[in-house]
Amino acid sequence: VKKRILLLAGGQSGEHEVSLRSARSVLSALPRDQFDVTPVVISPQGRWLAPGDTQRALESGEAQGGGDLVLHRAATAEGYDAVFPLLHGPMGEDGTIQGLLTLAGIPFVGSGVLGSAVSMDKVMTKQVLASAGVPQVAWRLAVRREWQTRPEEVRARAGELGYPLFVKPANLGSSVGISKVNHAGELERALDLAFDLDRRVILEAMTAHKPREVEVGILGNDAPIASPVGELRFDADFYDYETKYTEGRATMHIPAPLPPEVAERVRTLALAAFRALDCAGLARVDFFYVEQTGELFLNEVNTMPGFTTTSMYPKLFEAAGLSYSELVTRLVELALEER
Ligand code: ADP
Ligand code: MG
Ligand code: MG
Structure with missing residues (x-):
């Protein structure tokens, strides 16, 4: 039936x-x-x-x-x-x-309450992954009430990270509400924007060099597998909403041209993150790779990544030999699987 x-x-x-x-x-x-x-x-x-x-x-x-x-x-x-x-x-x-x-x-289909909630919140994700030994950029949390009543404390936290830095609503996606802050003078606008969208805001340090952005797909429940690694390239200051959704602004490279040991590290770290966050079904795990130093930082885990036929997640598994239609079928099977 x-x-x-x-x-x-x-x-x-x-x-x-x-x-x-x-x-x-x-x-x-x-x-x-x-x-x-x-x-x-x-x-x-x-x-x-x-x-x-x-x-x-x-x-x-x-x-x-x-x-x-x-x-x-x-x-x-x-x-x-x-x-x-x-x-x-x-x-x-x-x-x-x-x-x-x-x-x-x-x-x-996908992660349960715990994995979804923790992965959605960029601060909670960082805390959990830190305890799992996954490398991440330095960050600070600020909540709306602090920004309204003690802005100097929030400014001081930004100062600890140094500039440029990123300001993001903790619980959003598609780069909505995210700003790259080049100096202290740009901080207020960025924080106002982020706090309009969320009660919790994360401030994140940038790596010394502009990082490459590499992503990997995870598929499975308690025995997950990792896809090949993909890379996004674009001609913009960062991967903002417009660059993400305007045709032709970004290109996907699958597999990412990376030294094999780096790609393997990406896959291993992504699987560790998937387990640590108690994800299920699927996730796309995104990293920053600093070519100059060989450093990898986990950026975020998306438990329901973009899923058009040209989106990164399905393309990554297509490269692994699973067609789009086989992939969605597999996801439903995983949802029905005894765990
Ligand atoms: P979203 O969940 O909205 O995709 P991300 O945390 O992935 O938010 O940030 C969106 C984009 O902003 C990233 O793909 C990257 O281009 C840029 N970015 C975010 N944080 C940093 C950071 N700490 N260092 C460098 N670039 C960043
Ligand atoms: Mg996201
Ligand atoms: Mg992202």
Whole structure:
């Protein structure tokens, strides 16, 4: 019998549109002889769109229409064998939807509450990975209330890291709200922007040389495998939203031209991170590689990475011999696997 799959897309984060694009690809790739797939788009306001509105949202890339709150529709998922929560960012990739599905008792693709929540928060990720011995850049945490009431303390933390530095909302993605701060004079604007989007903000040191950006895919539950390593190259100060999503601004190189021992270190560290964070199903683990010194720093772990047919994660596994359609099939199998 065919497995009934509920594909959730859109969602309430700044990565709503990216998710719709990924969902279109997944929808057309899940083999119809094995799966009966029902897509549901969640509007930016957290509404569960009806089939007609969902269809229109997938086609136009813009969710319109009302519906019940997702919370009230959790039980709807009961009729399905598994859910594919193809949602990025807060209220989707951060453990919230995963908690709802766990309560509803339905298997789902990807990490559970713990792995999703910890991996979504850049500060929590750094703390966990530090205790697992994974190399990372120096960083500091600031919370909104501190910035409002004791800004000099936050400035001092930035000063400890030195400039340039990066300021990021702790719980976002797609480079939304991220600034490269070149000197103290640019700090206020960067912090204001990041605190508009999140209560927690991370300040991160930069490496002495502009790092190369390499990424690796992980697939599996408790016996995960690592893909070949890929590299992103782009002509911009950093990999910002525009560079990420404007056609032709960045190029993917798979496999990344790296010394074999560096690529092996990337894969080993990514697997260690996946385990330390209690991830499941899939993750894309991103690193900075400083060619001049040979240093590797883990940047972040994305538990629901971009998933269009041209996204890095599926491309990495394609290079490992797994087609896009085989990959999504495997992800559903992993969701249904006894653990
Ligand atoms: P997101 O989760 O939004 O993708 P990242 O932490 O990956 O956020 O940051 C986005 C981009 O910003 C990175 O791909 C990189 O180009 C740049 N960047 C972020 N942090 C640093 C850092 N500490 N040093 C150098 N570049 C950075
Ligand atoms: Mg991210
Ligand atoms: Mg990133």
